Amino acid sequence: MRIKRDKYLDDLKLRMGNGMIKVITGIRRCGKTYLLFELFGAYLRSLGVDEAHLIEIALDDDQFEDLRDPKALSHHIRERVADDDGQYYVLLDEVQYAMSSEELKDKDSPPRLYGVLNGLLRLRNVDVYVTGSNSKLLSSDVMTEFRGRGDRVHVRPFSFAEFMQAYEGDVYHGWAEYVTYGGMPLACAMRSDEQRARYLEDLFAETYMKDIIARNGIVKTQELDDLIDVLASCIGSLTNPSRIEATFKSELHSDISRNTIYTYIEYLKDSFLIEESGRFDVKGRRHIGSPRKYYFEDIGLRNARLGFRQVEETHIMENIVYNELCLRGYVVDVGVVEKRVRDGKGRQVRKQLECDFVANKGSERLYVQSAFQIPTRAKEEAEKASLLEIADSFKKVVLVRDVLKSRWDENGILTMSVYDFLLDPNSLRL
Known part of the structure; x- marks a missing residue:
């Protein structure tokens, strides 16, 4: 191959x-x-x-x-x-x-x-x-x-477009395989699912984990194991060391400290297993501290870590979109858009809406929603709600897994198939 x-x-x-x-x-x-x-x-x-x-x-x-x-x-x-x-x-x-x-x-x-x-x-x-x-x-x-x-x-593992260069089936079966086993080159060259799964599991345990433990002199390896499982389970969700510490105490009955969690996260970032995406206040034009989102550089390694038991396409597609934006040279943040609404008593309150990604490259900016599916009008409105609150003229894109022709709505929001986005490096130049 x-x-x-x-x-x-x-x-x-x-x-x-x-x-x-x-x-x-x-x-x-x-x-x-x-x-x-x-x-x-x-x-x-x-x-x-x-x-x-x-x-x-x-x-x-x-x-x-x-x-x-x-x-x-x-x-x-x-x-x-x-x-x-x-x-x-x-x-x-x-x-x-x-x-x-x-x-x-x-x-x-x-x-x-x-x-x-x-x-x-x-x-x-x-x-x-x-x-x-x-x-x-x-x-x-x-x-x-x-x-x-x-x-x-x-350099990153194979993108979906690179993966499809050698895949012999159609794009839909290719997608199903990619969201499960990812883009590590040797895994992509293997013929059976059993081979791929075993290779990724062994690679994680025998290469990455041993490297991290040896390089950083980690003694409490079980805590590192547990932390990786927590991060792998919550891709696409906001979290921080404080929340993870609470999870350790309530569910794992561990007394691991917040500082240790932060240090271990840095080790995982240094080895390129995970990446961290901060939050950006779109209207205030400023970065917000915690919480953050964490994504895996290869989704197959993430799935292998969890024994292929949590292959939920919604969050995995978001991870793949994040990786693709980074591959194309964007600096990627999680967008926060504040909106004033009235509560049940008629008072004006502030409500925070999330834009999945604010992607910047030089003077270029994109707002991207990874929606997976939009089966109803209500779902479409929910996915576009944050984008409609952004008043600037930068491109706004909603990505869905459905097969459809790219289309613009009356508010200038582009809805595009994730397949078209991933397979065409110039897809966002429409």
């Missing part, structure tokens, strides 16, 4: 020779190595780059174990770079293997690897590309430790 990942390949092409370290981040097993070595490597070779000028090192491979020492890595690369006019491309995969556990725990001193990478930038004929599977190792340090010379590309 060969999936074109043109969006990410184009991102790398645009960054070639820009004098910065290209940092490719993403959850483990999402396809970063394939992008870097197979797709980008093939592109470089198509330009005529010869093997002597292409330095590819997979640091998670035992054959490169000796190069996990930053000093040895630097020596190896510099030894291969000749002082000539040719351009050299250094492709380093899973660079966290070149960072010791002591360095990772030290909050005051940067890992030695960062010095190696900064040193390579001083070589006039070297272009550097690295991948990593932990945000604190790279993405959050890019601008500080690389002194403004880091450029991040975040």
Whole structure:
């Protein structure tokens, strides 16, 4: 199965020779190595780059174990770079293997690897590309430790459009499979549901959980397990550490603290398992603190975590829409729209309506409702209520799972099939 990942390949092409370290981040097993070595490597070779000028090192491979020492890595690369006019491309995969556990725990001193990478930038004929599977190792340090010379590309599991490139059935059966097993590349290549389920369950337990526990020295692993189950069960719902703490006390009889919950959530975000979406007051044009929503980067991993017992399409579709908006480069918040209404006694009171997503990209903004189905006029009115209270002229979209022709109503609100939205990268430019 060969999936074109043109969006990410184009991102790398645009960054070639820009004098910065290209940092490719993403959850483990999402396809970063394939992008870097197979797709980008093939592109470089198509330009005529010869093997002597292409330095590819997979640091998670035992054959490169000796190069996990930053000093040895630097020596190896510099030894291969000749002082000539040719351009050299250094492709380093899973660079966290070149960072010791002591360095990772030290909050005051940067890992030695960062010095190696900064040193390579001083070589006039070297272009550097690295991948990593932990945000604190790279993405959050890019601008500080690389002194403004880091450029991040975040890779996600297959989107629905990428998944459908290799799916042999129709879009409806493809959707049913995608909302269950998600877009992890190896899972998509497997032939049976049993294989996919077992792979995702093992991947979560044996790779992500073990990584998080080992990297952060977690002792109370049961509390981390319980927290992940709580977050997986409430995708698309507002929550915060205080509410989760109350759930732990009332239902799990646990005395886990709010601070521990917050810390564990940060660990899950750092490993790219989950993402956090804040709340934005549309009329007040300001961000609101808590509560927030949490979404999984891959819905198949979320379902596997819950033993495939909570495959409810309403919330899963919202998660998939969130991921797609992020993939397209939007910064995504949960919208809050305040409306004045009269209560039962005729008094004016404030009522908060929710717009699922406020998506911003530069000067562009979108308001998006993930409605799943609109079987009645009353349901349609309820889904559009928050959008009707927004007075600005930015595009307002309602996404439904139904098959329908995109249509505008008299208030300028676009209703679109989620299939059209996901399969056409230009769908929101109507």
